[in-house]
Amino acid sequence: MNPSNQDAVYPAVGMSRNAASDRAVTRLSHPRFQRAFAGRGGKLLQGASLPLVVLALWQVASSLGWAPETLLPSPVNIVRALADLVSTGELVHDIEISLLRALFGFLLGGTLGFAFGMAAGLSKHFEGFTDPTIQMVRTIPHLAITPLFILWFGLGEWSKVLLIALGAFFPLYVNTFTGIRNVDAKLFEVARILEFNRLHLVTRLMLPAALPNILLGLRLSLGVSWLGLVVAELMGSSAGVGYLIENASQFSQTSVVFVGLLIFAAVGKLSDSLVRWLERRLLRWRDSYGG
Amino acid sequence: MSAVTVELEHKSFHSEHGEVQVLRPIQLQIHPGEFVTIIGPSGCGKSTLLKILAGLDTEYRGSVWIDGQKVVRPGVQQGFVFQEHRLFPWMTVEQNIAANLSLRDPQIRAKVDQLTELVRLKGFERAYPKRLSGGMSQRVAIARALLRDPKVLLLDEPFGALDPFTRAHLQTALLEVWMRKKITMILVTHDVDEAVVLANRIVIMTPKPAAIQAVIPVDLPYPRQRVDGAFQEIRNQILRALSDQGVWTAAE
Numbered sequence: 195m196n197p198s199n200q201d202a203v204y205p206a207v208g209m210s211r212n213a214a215s216d217r218a219v220t221r222l223s224h225p226r227f228q229r230a231f232a233g234r235g236g237k238l239l240q241g242a243s244l245p246l247v248v249l250a251l252w253q254v255a256s257s258l259g260w261a262p263e264t265l266l267p268s269p270v271n272i273v274r275a276l277a278d279l280v281s282t283g284e285l286v287h288d289i290e291i292s293l294l295r296a297l298f299g300f301l302l303g304g305t306l307g308f309a310f311g312m313a314a315g316l317s318k319h320f321e322g323f324t325d326p327t328i329q330m331v332r333t334i335p336h337l338a339i340t341p342l343f344i345l346w347f348g349l350g351e352w353s354k355v356l357l358i359a360l361g362a363f364f365p366l367y368v369n370t371f372t373g374i375r376n377v378d379a380k381l382f383e384v385a386r387i388l389e390f391n392r393l394h395l396v397t398r399l400m401l402p403a404a405l406p407n408i409l410l411g412l413r414l415s416l417g418v419s420w421l422g423l424v425v426a427e428l429m430g431s432s433a434g435v436g437y438l439i440e441n442a443s444q445f446s447q448t449s450v451v452f453v454g455l456l457i458f459a460a461v462g463k464l465s466d467s468l469v470r471w472l473e474r475r476l477l478r479w480r481d482s483y484g485g
Numbered sequence: 486m487s488a489v490t491v492e493l494e495h496k497s498f499h500s501e502h503g504e505v506q507v508l509r510p511i512q513l514q515i516h517p518g519e520f521v522t523i524i525g526p527s528g529c530g531k532s533t534l535l536k537i538l539a540g541l542d543t544e545y546r547g548s549v550w551i552d553g554q555k556v557v558r559p560g561v562q563q564g565f566v567f568q569e570h571r572l573f574p575w576m577t578v579e580q581n582i583a584a585n586l587s588l589r590d591p592q593i594r595a596k597v598d599q600l601t602e603l604v605r606l607k608g609f610e611r612a613y614p615k616r617l618s619g620g621m622s623q624r625v626a627i628a629r630a631l632l633r634d635p636k637v638l639l640l641d642e643p644f645g646a647l648d649p650f651t652r653a654h655l656q657t658a659l660l661e662v663w664m665r666k667k668i669t670m671i672l673v674t675h676d677v678d679e680a681v682v683l684a685n686r687i688v689i690m691t692p693k694p695a696a697i698q699a700v701i702p703v704d705l706p707y708p709r710q711r712v713d714g715a716f717q718e719i720r721n722q723i724l725r726a727l728s729d730q731g732v733w734t735a736a737e
């Protein structure tokens with residue numbers, strides 16, 4: 195099955211099925227409309243249409259003075275604030291700082307989570323030794339540890355990076371562990387018959403079998419890293435997107451607050467898309483992977 | 486070509502309900518290059534027996550020898566094809582056949598190419614298992630076992646999940662492989678026709694706990710015609726033996 199083929203077929207089928215009942219829907223099944231929604235670009239258009247409508251209504255409401263600028267600035271003013279921040283170079287700097295923090299934290303926590311998950315998955319001894327502790331620490335909402343981290347590591351970079359790392363650790367740990375442990379026993383039997391050595395057992399059986407779980411863990415870890423970053427930066431910092439938001443809110447520059455939120459949303463979505471792209475590439479072999 | 490000697494005394498499973506005996510004493514001498522099919526009522530212990538022959542199950546009393554060597558663990562010498570194809574879903578057809586061996590090794594490469602030809606999978610080397618039909622998947626599984634030059638190939642109802650046409654087709658394909666490679670074959674089936682189409686000798690098992698009820702030699706030339714009088718004769722002989730067990734129903 196070719197996924198792009200499916201993209202082309204599905205909307206058309208779904209629409210013509212609904213079409214019979216009402217006239218407005220009948221118009222949606224018009225070939226030209228179908229063509230507009232077909233393929234990748236069509237999907238993008240379909241996804242973007244709701245936000246576009248909301249934006250238009252919002253702008254109208256602001257222009258009519260229904261919403262005070264300090265509570266809900268108009269889209270145009272938000273774009274203006276964005277342009278200002280870009281032109282001064284302030285925004286790029288903040289994004290850079292935030293990305294670096296998130297990246298370091300994620301790499302540290304994610305790598306350790308993956309390594310511990312592998313080790314615990316592969317070795318019952320290792321699991322027995324470490325898993326109870328890890329599960330216990332996991333039950334503490336990691337954001338609740340923030341004050342402790344600030345006490346221990348101060349308000350500098352370390353407390354932020356470590357907070358992010360702590361959050362990124364668990365999803366990758368848990369999912370890698372689960373993935374390794376859920377490898378089909380029937381395939382293990384095959385591997386015994388074919389005389390796989392230990393290396394091949396890991397690289398050609400366990401890792402690929404666990405890959406869907408590992409990628410899920412990766413996605414969740416990235417999400418948590420991002421969340422940790424926001425909290426860490428809002429707690430106190432002198433640069434970064436979180437600082438931008440915190441600082442702007444103190445001066446009631448609501449449009450700048452919105453710019454910050456926009457950046458968080460965009461980068462979050464981007465990192466999520468990156469993992470999805472990875473999944474598409476690496477999990478082509480899966481039955482359930484239609485795209 | 487290898488001889489298989491089976492001298493089982495006892496096999497049982499332990500569960501919360503206590504001990505359940507699955508196999509009674511079984512003696513069987515299989516000649517080098519022979520094709521033996523094992524038939525018996527479902528649940529009698531055929532898979533259990535085959536796993537013992539493969540070395541996958543070592544919790545039993547008795548012994549199994551291949552060419553005078555005791556089987557103590559699973560390995561490539563005892564090739565195994567399961568009812569489900571058990572391919573690695575993340576590997577393509579040729580990767581599945583090679584599995585832990587390297588396709589970059591020219592010798593392996595050549596053998597894999599030869600085998601894909603033999604099991605008629607040319608053109609599908611790069612396909613993932615999800616794109617294969619049941620029959621094609623089983624052919625990959627057979628090629629995977631053959632690549633390792635097993636001394637004996639054990640097949641546990643390998644065509645049981647396939648439709649009758651595909652099944653007949655794969656029976657022919659398996660016979661072709663057997664005649665070319667002259668590997669000793671032991672195939673479990675619950676299909677009487679299949680047993681007769683393939684075997685030099687048919688072993689009929691009793692209901693659980695299984696023992697050998699009868700061994701029927703089949704001295705018909707290959708390829709065998711199901712409509713043949715002699716074929717029907719052997720077929721009826723098996724059906725009679727199975728109905729003596731009082732477990733045979735018209736439906737089967």
Ligand SMILES: Nc1ncnc2c1ncn2[C@@H]1O[C@H](COP(=O)(O)OP(=O)(O)O)[C@@H](O)[C@H]1O
Pocket residue numbers: 498499500507526527528529530531532533534693
């Ligand atoms: N791992 C096991 N634990 C307990 N009982 C088992 C196990 N495997 C098989 N059995 C039992 O042994 C009997 C024979 O099973 P099996 O060899 O699979 O039969 P067949 O292949 O002839 O249909 C069945 O009654 C089954 O329930």
Ligand SMILES: [Mg+2]
Pocket residue numbers: 531532533641642
């Ligand atoms: Mg069975």
